[in-house]
Amino acid sequence: xxxxxxxxxxxxxxxxxxxxxxxxxxxxxxxxxxxxxxxxxxxxxxxxxxxxxxxxxxxxxxxxxxxxxxxxxxxxxxxxxxxxxxxxxxxxxxxxxxxxxxxxxxxxxxxxxxxxxxxxxxxxxxxxxxxxxxxxxxxxxxxxxxxxxxxxxxxxxxxxxxxxxxxxxxxxxxxxxxxxxxxxxxxxxxxxxxxxxxxxxxxxxxxxxxxxxxxxxxxxxxxxxxxxxxxxxxxxxxxxxxxxxxxxxxxxxxxxxxxxxxxxxxxxxxxxxxxxxxxxxxxxxxxxxxxxxxxxxxxxxxxxxxxxxxxxxxxxxxxxxxxxxxxxxxxxxxxxxxxxxxxxxxxxxxxxxxxxxxxxxxxxxxxxxxxxxxxx
Amino acid sequence: xxxxxxxxxxxxxxxxxxxxxxxxxxxxxxxxxxxxxxxxxxxxxxxxxxxxxxxxxxxxxxxxxxxxxxxxxxxxxxxxxxx
Numbered sequence: 001x002x003x004x005x006x007x008x009x010x011x012x013x014x015x016x017x018x019x020x021x022x023x024x025x026x027x028x029x030x031x032x033x034x035x036x037x038x039x040x041x042x043x044x045x046x047x048x049x050x051x052x053x054x055x056x057x058x059x060x061x062x063x064x065x066x067x068x069x070x071x072x073x074x075x076x077x078x079x080x081x082x083x084x085x086x087x088x089x090x091x092x093x094x095x096x097x098x099x100x101x102x103x104x105x106x107x108x109x110x111x112x113x114x115x116x117x118x119x120x121x122x123x124x125x126x127x128x129x130x131x132x133x134x135x136x137x138x139x140x141x142x143x144x145x146x147x148x149x150x151x152x153x154x155x156x157x158x159x160x161x162x163x164x165x166x167x168x169x170x171x172x173x174x175x176x177x178x179x180x181x182x183x184x185x186x187x188x189x190x191x192x193x194x195x196x197x198x199x200x201x202x203x204x205x206x207x208x209x210x211x212x213x214x215x216x217x218x219x220x221x222x223x224x225x226x227x228x229x230x231x232x233x234x235x236x237x238x239x240x241x242x243x244x245x246x247x248x249x250x251x252x253x254x255x256x257x258x259x260x261x262x263x264x265x266x267x268x269x270x271x272x273x274x275x276x277x278x279x280x281x282x283x284x285x286x287x288x289x290x291x292x293x294x295x296x297x298x299x300x301x302x303x304x305x306x307x308x309x310x311x312x313x314x315x316x317x318x319x320x321x322x323x324x325x326x327x328x329x330x331x332x333x334x335x336x337x338x339x340x341x342x343x344x345x346x347x348x349x350x351x352x353x354x355x356x357x358x359x360x361x362x363x364x365x366x367x368x369x370x371x372x373x374x375x376x
Numbered sequence: 377x378x379x380x381x382x383x384x385x386x387x388x389x390x391x392x393x394x395x396x397x398x399x400x401x402x403x404x405x406x407x408x409x410x411x412x413x414x415x416x417x418x419x420x421x422x423x424x425x426x427x428x429x430x431x432x433x434x435x436x437x438x439x440x441x442x443x444x445x446x447x448x449x450x451x452x453x454x455x456x457x458x459x
Contacts, residue, residue, distance in 0.1 A: 001402040003382040003421060003433055012445055019448050036378045063377050089426075091377065117427025119409060139426075142378040146428045149411055153394065194378040197423060197431040220379075227441055248437035250380075250423050256431055259412040349377055 003249070007221030016226040017049050024233045027053045029185045031178070031321045033171060034140075034192035035062030035349030036220050042354040044222045046229075054233060057185065057321030058354075060174050060277060061192055063139045064091045064347035066319065068273040071167045072097040074302040075136050078165060079110045081300065085128060087121035088136040090114040095346045118150035118164070125154065125162035134296045137164040142194040144168040144285055145259035148266035151287065151294045165296040166287050169272055171195050172203040173283035178320050179211040186321050188236050190228045191217035193247040198263075200255030204243045212241045219247040266291055276315040276343035315342035318351050325352040325360070332361025380425040382433055383408075385418050399424055 032038055038058045041047050047056045060066055076097050079086035086102070093102040093114065106112040111131075115121050118135050125133035137147035147164055154162040171192055178186055191204060196217045208215050214235035218228030228246040235242060245251055263285070272284025287295040313330055317323040325331045325344065335341040337353050344350035348357060355361065381401060388397035388410055395410040399422060406424075413429040416422050421433040 001382070002384075003438060007441070012442075015445060015448055034378055061378070089377075117409075119427050139377055142380065142425055142430065145412055145430075146409075146426045149409065149428070156393070192378065194380045194423070194425065194430070197380070223441055227444055230444075246441075248440060249434050250431045252431070256412055258414060259430065262412065347377070 004221065007219070007223040009223060013046075013049070013222050013226050016223070016230050020054060020226070020230050020233055021051045023230070023237060024051055024054050025237060027055070028187060028233060028236050029055050029057060029321070030188045030190060030229065030232050030236075031057045031059045031186040032190040032218070032225075033059040033061045033175065034190075034195065034220075035059075035065070035347070036194070037061070037190060037192070037218065037225060038351055039349050039354050040220050040222065041225060042351075042358050042360075044225075045358070046222060046225055049226075050229065054229065056229075057324070058318065058351035059178070059189075059321060060274065060319040061140065061171065061195075062344070062347050062349040062351075063143070063169055064089075064095060065315070065343040065350040066169060066274040066276065067092070067095065067138050067167050068275050069097060070273065071165070074297070075165055076100070076102065076105055077302050078134050078296060078300050079105045079112050080108070081132070083131055085111045085113060085124055085131050085133045086136065087113050087115045087124060087133060089116075089138070091347050092136055092138060094340075096340060118146050122150055122154060122157075122159065122162060125159050126157075129161060131161060132299070133162050134300075135162070135164045137166045137168060140169055140171055140192070140195050141198045141263070142192075144267065145198055145256075145262050148262040151266050151291055152262065154294050155291060160293075163294050163296040163299050164287070166267070166285065167272070168267065168285040169274065170269070170283050170285065172207060173280050174274065174277070175207055176211075177277070177280045177283075179207070179213065181320060181322075183322050184320070186213070188213050188232045189215045190225070190232060191215045191243070193217055193219045193224070193251060196245075196247070196251045196255065198255050198259045200251070200253055201243050201245060202254060208241045208243050214241050214244070216244045216246050217251055219250070274319075276319045278316075313342035315344040315350075315352070318344045325355040326363075328352070332356060336361075378425070380423045380430055382421050383424055385416050385420050385422055385429075387418060388416060397429070399429070
């Protein structure tokens with residue numbers, strides 16, 4: 001397909017990898033922020049093509065993974081209310097809360113439906129006027145405009161039975177939090193291409209400047225990723241902490257102004273807790289008071305839930321790029337995609353699940369390039 | 377989760393006051409909301425995420441990745457094999 005196939009040319013990727021080998025003269029640690037990028041990098045083995053002095057660490061950009069346990073428990077409580085149709089993206093169904101997941105709720109009789117788009121949930125609300133329809137609105141700035149628009153459309157159409165449980169998260173505050181941690185290893189970022197298609201680059205410049213880290217907003221195909229890495233290495237070698245845009249075919253300087261307008265109309269910035277990481281100031285969106293009738297947290301009494309965290313795992317350190325999945329003794333043994341113990345295993349875009357899907361749990365310590373490096 | 381897929385716009389229309397349209401993904405058509413990319417026209421490519429057009433794909437910018445490749449190796453035969 002156009003705009004996909006030409007960015008998967010193995011020969012072209014190899015040329016760029018050779019350039020990275022030539023130009024990287026010292027060790028560099030680069031974090032790809034977005035879970036979609038992690039998924040591509042591991043799927044195509046891009047991290048294993050790179051020279052040993054260019055290390056990729058995987059960021060917290062998997063919204064399914066970082067949705068807090070409180071929010072998951074709230075979702076489960078709402079889904080279990082009589083008369084509710086609970087609509088969610090498919091990958092949230094398997095995420096464990098304090099007790100079980102949404103599949104368990106469904107087995108117990110709850111009406112949990114998988115939707116591809118929030119518009120599908122709106123349609124379900126129109127078709128079921130006597131039922132309460134709740135959409136589980138998760139995702140980064142990429143997804144948030146779709147939720148905002150659906151909430152606004154529900155109000156415009158006077159749909160009294162539609163609401164959204166909103167747990168949207170914002171990328172730049174998470175990057176700031178990672179860079180500010182005392183054990184931070186990250187010296188540069190591949191910026192999240194699809195998030196920036198909405199937000200543009202404005203919020204990233206102050207981060208690059210304050211922490212002296214280059215940020216190259218990058219796409220998702222192999223050629224995009226390798227070009228993003230080459231451009232990042234060039235900026236690191238030149239000690240030039242600027243923001244560049246590798247993904248110009250979809251990302252404009254100021255993003256998508258229509259999408260940003262909808263975000264601003266319906267949501268306001270709030271502090272949010274990230275699973276595995278903890279609370280990050282200004283890192284989420286919540287529904288503005290003007291739209292509280294469409295806010296599931298207002299319509300359902302679910303504020304007082306006390307979550308219980310599952311057993312210890314390294315997901316918090318993995319989400320901050322301090323550890324790799326293969327450093328965790330539970331990885332691939334007690335913790336698998338079927339029985340995930342922590343945030344990074346619950347979604348296919350989590351670093352642990354991506355490693356597992358590529359068979360990396362079968363390869364033990366000491367046999368791969370990234371594990372030959374000293375334990376960080 | 378932030379997966380977004382490029383597709384070709386085949387139709388844009390107003391549906392009960394909402395800007396909607398159809399996008400073809402390698403021949404598979406889907407109804408898509410165009411409220412965030414209201415000025416997209418049939419024949420153009422857009423990036424689609426959870427049923428919403430998110431961005432128009434800029435053809436000139438799309439070719440720039442290949443410029444970097446040519447710059448690395450001037451005689452290289454890398455050309456955009458767009459179909």
